[in-house]
Amino acid sequence: MITLSHVSKIYHQGQPNELHALRDLNLTIDAEGITCLRGASGSGKTTLLSLIGCLSRPTSGRIALQGQIISSFSERFLTDIRRHTFGFIFQRFNLISGLSVIDNVMIPAYPIAPDHDLLYAKATELLHHFGLATRLHSRVEWLSGGESQRVAICRALINDPTIIIADEPTANLDSKLTAGFLSLMAELAKNGKSIILSSHDPGIYDAQEINHLIEMRDGRLLSQT
Amino acid sequence: MNHFFSRQRYLIDYTLASLLRRKGKHATLLLIYTLVIALLASVMLFTEALRQESQLLLSDAPEIVLQRQIAGRHALVPVDYLEKIGTIRGTHQIEGRLWGYHYDATIKANYTVMASEEHALTNSEIIIGATLARSRGVAVGDMLSLSAADGGTFVFTIKALLPSTSELVSSDLVLMTPHALRLTLGIPEGFYTDVIIAVRNPREMQKVAAKLIERLPDSRPILRDEILRTYEAVFAWRQGVVLLLLVTTVLAFIIFAWDRASGLSAEERREIGILKAVGWEIGDILQMKFWEGTIISLSAFLTGYLIAYLHVFYGNASLFAPVLKGWATLYPDFRLYPVIDALQLTTLFCFTVIPYAVATLVPTWRSAITDPEEVMR
Amino acid sequence: MRSSKPRPSTPWLFFLLLGISFTLLTFADSLRLRDAMQADLTANRQLVRDLALTDLALFTDARYVRHLSQQDNYAAFQDHPMALEHFPSGSLIMPPQLSP
Numbered sequence: 075m076i077t078l079s080h081v082s083k084i085y086h087q088g089q090p091n092e093l094h095a096l097r098d099l100n101l102t103i104d105a106e107g108i109t110c111l112r113g114a115s116g117s118g119k120t121t122l123l124s125l126i127g128c129l130s131r132p133t134s135g136r137i138a139l140q141g142q143i144i145s146s147f148s149e150r151f152l153t154d155i156r157r158h159t160f161g162f163i164f165q166r167f168n169l170i171s172g173l174s175v176i177d178n179v180m181i182p183a184y185p186i187a188p189d190h191d192l193l194y195a196k197a198t199e200l201l202h203h204f205g206l207a208t209r210l211h212s213r214v215e216w217l218s219g220g221e222s223q224r225v226a227i228c229r230a231l232i233n234d235p236t237i238i239i240a241d242e243p244t245a246n247l248d249s250k251l252t253a254g255f256l257s258l259m260a261e262l263a264k265n266g267k268s269i270i271l272s273s274h275d276p277g278i279y280d281a282q283e284i285n286h287l288i289e290m291r292d293g294r295l296l297s298q299t
Numbered sequence: 300m301n302h303f304f305s306r307q308r309y310l311i312d313y314t315l316a317s318l319l320r321r322k323g324k325h326a327t328l329l330l331i332y333t334l335v336i337a338l339l340a341s342v343m344l345f346t347e348a349l350r351q352e353s354q355l356l357l358s359d360a361p362e363i364v365l366q367r368q369i370a371g372r373h374a375l376v377p378v379d380y381l382e383k384i385g386t387i388r389g390t391h392q393i394e395g396r397l398w399g400y401h402y403d404a405t406i407k408a409n410y411t412v413m414a415s416e417e418h419a420l421t422n423s424e425i426i427i428g429a430t431l432a433r434s435r436g437v438a439v440g441d442m443l444s445l446s447a448a449d450g451g452t453f454v455f456t457i458k459a460l461l462p463s464t465s466e467l468v469s470s471d472l473v474l475m476t477p478h479a480l481r482l483t484l485g486i487p488e489g490f491y492t493d494v495i496i497a498v499r500n501p502r503e504m505q506k507v508a509a510k511l512i513e514r515l516p517d518s519r520p521i522l523r524d525e526i527l528r529t530y531e532a533v534f535a536w537r538q539g540v541v542l543l544l545l546v547t548t549v550l551a552f553i554i555f556a557w558d559r560a561s562g563l564s565a566e567e568r569r570e571i572g573i574l575k576a577v578g579w580e581i582g583d584i585l586q587m588k589f590w591e592g593t594i595i596s597l598s599a600f601l602t603g604y605l606i607a608y609l610h611v612f613y614g615n616a617s618l619f620a621p622v623l624k625g626w627a628t629l630y631p632d633f634r635l636y637p638v639i640d641a642l643q644l645t646t647l648f649c650f651t652v653i654p655y656a657v658a659t660l661v662p663t664w665r666s667a668i669t670d671p672e673e674v675m676r
Numbered sequence: 677m678r679s680s681k682p683r684p685s686t687p688w689l690f691f692l693l694l695g696i697s698f699t700l701l702t703f704a705d706s707l708r709l710r711d712a713m714q715a716d717l718t719a720n721r722q723l724v725r726d727l728a729l730t731d732l733a734l735f736t737d738a739r740y741v742r743h744l745s746q747q748d749n750y751a752a753f754q755d756h757p758m759a760l761e762h763f764p765s766g767s768l769i770m771p772p773q774l775s776p
C-alpha cells in the first residue's frame with residue numbers, strides 16, 4: 075500500500091557537498107503489521123521514513139500511498155495527509171518542553187479543533203492506557219526516558235492515524251524498555267495499525283514481533299522479507 | 300464558522316501555555332508594554348481634554364485684543380486710541396483693559412492682577428483665585444499685602460475667592476478696582492494695558508483688523524480665532540512632545556522587530572518543526588504566532604488605556620502635574636473635561652498593537668516554510 | 677469525563693471581554709462626567725466673558741506661557757517649538773498661531 079518507484083533523494087544537489095542519501099529505490103511496504111528498516115548508520119533510514127511520512131519530498135521518483143501519488147501533492151495536501159494518516163515517534167521524542175504531558179498529547183489535534191471535552195477525554199484515556207495516569211499534568215521535561223516515549227506514542231495516536239512511523243524509537247531506552255515498546259507496538263498492530271520503524275538494534279530487528287524486515291545499505295535496498 | 304472559532308481557541312490555548320513557560324520574561328514585557336501605552340494614552344487623553352476645554356472656554360474670549368507695541372514690546376495704550384478705534388466702521392463696545400503681573404516674593408509666584416468693576420469692590424478689597432489663596436494660605440476676610448510700584452505696601456482685604464471650579468482660568472488672578480490697580484502696578488492715568496473690541500459682524504473681523512493696523516500703525520490686533528488656533532496647536536497631540544513620544548515608541552518597536560526578525564532561537568525553530576511534523580500547517584503556526592503577538596499587545600493596550608483613563612479623569616493626571624507645573628509655584632487644581640476621540644484611540648492602537656503583532660510574525664514566516672524533516676535528526 | 681483543568685484561553689478571553697467592555701464603558705463614563713461638569717463649564721465661560729480672559733492659567737512660571745496668546749512677537753519661547761527652553765513649560769507648548 076506504500077509503493078516507491080525509482081525514488082532518489084539528493085541533499086545539496088549541484089553543490090560540492092552533494093550527497094545521495096537514497097539511490098533509485100523501488101519498494102513496496104505492506105499494510106499489515108510491523109515493518110522494520112534495518113541498516114548501518116547513514117544508510118538512509120531516516121531519509122526514507124521522512125519521505126514516506128510526507129515530511130519531505132523525493133528529488134526524483136514517485137511515492138504512492140494507497141494508490142494516490144503523494145509525491146506530486148502540494149504542501150497543503152501533504153499536511154492534510156500527514157495529519158490524518160501518520161503518527162510519528164521520533165528518536166529524540168521531540169516533546170514540546172515546558173508544556174504538560176496532556177497538552178503535548180493533544181497538540182496534533184488542535185488544528186482539527188474537535189470538541190475539547192472529547193479530545194481531553196481521549197488523551198486522558200490514551201495516557202491511562204499507557205500507564206501515565208498519574209503524570210497528566212507533569213511537565214514533560216521531568217519525565218524519564220521510558221515515560222517520555224510513551225507520551226510520544228500517545229501523541230502519535232491522538233489523531234487515529236493508520237500508519238505509525240517510528241525512527242529509532244528505542245535508541246534512548248534500555249533492553250527492558252525496548253521489549254516493552256515492542257509489545258506495545260505489537261498490540262497496536264493487532265488493532266489494525268501499520269507500523270514502520272527503523273533500527274540498528276538487534277533487540278528490535280531480530281524480535282519475533284517484526285513482520286517485515288527491510289535491509290538498506292548506502293541508500294539502496296539490500297533485501298526485503 | 301464555529302470550527303474557525305474553536306480552532307482559534309485551541310491556538311490561543313497553545314499560545315498561552317507556551318507564553319506561561321517563561322512567565323517572568325513575558326510578565327516583564329507585558330508590564331513595560333502596559334506602562335508605555337498607559338503613558339501615551341494618558342498624554343493623549345490629557346491633551347485632548349485640555350484642547351476641547353480650551354476651545355470651549357476661550358470661544359468666549361474677546362473678539363479682538365488690541366495691543367500697542369513700542370520697540371517690539373507690548374506697551375501701554377493711550378486713552379485716545381479708544382476714540383480713534385471708535386471711528387472705524389464695524390467696531391462696537393470698545394473697552395480699555397487694565398491688567399498686569401505682580402511678583403510676590405513671599406511665595407515666589409507671579410500673579411495676574413486685573414481690574415474689575417463688576418464685583419463692586421472698594422479700593423482696599425480684592426478677589427483672588429482659589430489656587431493663589433491656597434498657596435498663600437489665606438481665606439476670605441484675611442489681609443493680603445502687595446508691594447506697590449512706588450515702593451510702598453498696600454494691604455488688601457480678601458472679599459471673596461473665585462470659585463475653585465474655575466481654577467483652570469483663574470488660578471493666579473487678583474481682581475481689584477482700576478484705581479487700586481493703577482497704584483499697585485504703576486500704570487499712569489490715561490493709559491490702558493490693552494483694548495478689547497467687539498465686532499458687529501464676525502465675518503468682518505479680518506477687515507476690521509486690517510483697518511486697525513492702518514489707522515494705528517503701532518498696534519497689533521489679536522483675534523479670537525488666533526487665540527483659539529494657538530490653543531488648538533498647543534494641545535494638538537500630533538505635535539510636540541507627543542509626537543516625540545510616539546516616534547520613540549515606534550523606534551523601540553523597530554529595534555525590537557529587527558531583533559526578532561534576525562532569527563528565532565534554535566529552540567523556537569525546533570518547536571515549529573515539531574508542530575509541522577505532528578500535522579500543523581504553516582497557516583496554523585502563523586496564526587498561533589499572530590496570537591502570541593496579539594495576546595501580549597492587546598492585553599497591554601486595554602490595560603494601559605484603562606489605567607490612563609483612570610489616571611487622567613479620576614486621578615487628575617497627577618503624574619503630569621510636575622511636568623506642567625515646571626517652575627511655577629501656582630498650579631491650578633482642575634477637573635479635566637473628558638472627551639475621548641475614537642480616531643486617536645484607533646491611531647494609538649495602530650501604532651502600538653499592530654507593529655508588535657507583525658514583529659512576532661515575520662521571523663516565523665521564514666522558519667515555517669522550511670522542511671519539517673529537520674526534527675527527525 | 678469533564679476537563680479537570682480549565683483551558684488557559686478561558687480566563688484570557690474573559691479578560692479580553694472585560695477589557696473591551698470597560699473600554700466601551702469609558703466612552704459612556706466620559707459622557708456622564710461631561711454632563712456633571714456642564715454647570716461649572718457654563719460658569720467658567722461666564723467668567724471668561726466677564727473678565728475678558730484670553731488664556732488658560734495652566735502655566736504661571738513665565739509671562740509668555742501664562743498669556744500664551746498675548747505675548748510679544750519676540751518673546752524667548754518663540755524661537756522654535758522644540759528649542760531648549762529656560763522654563764520647562766515653554767518646551768511643552770507650540771508658538772501662537774497668528775495670521776500671517
Ligand SMILES: Nc1ncnc2c1ncn2[C@@H]1O[C@H](COP(=O)(O)OP(=O)(O)OP(=O)(O)O)[C@@H](O)[C@H]1O
Binds near residue numbers: 086094095114115118
Ligand atoms: N539535511 C541533510 N543535509 C545533508 N546531508 C544529509 C541531510 N540529512 C541526511 N543527510 C545525509 O544523508 C545520509 C543518510 O542519512 P540518514 O539520516 O537517512 O541515515 P540513517 O540511516 O538514518 O542513519 P542513522 O542510523 O545514523 O540514523 C547520511 O549520510 C546523512 O549525512
Ligand SMILES: [Mg+2]
Binds near residue numbers: 119120121241242
Ligand atoms: Mg537515522
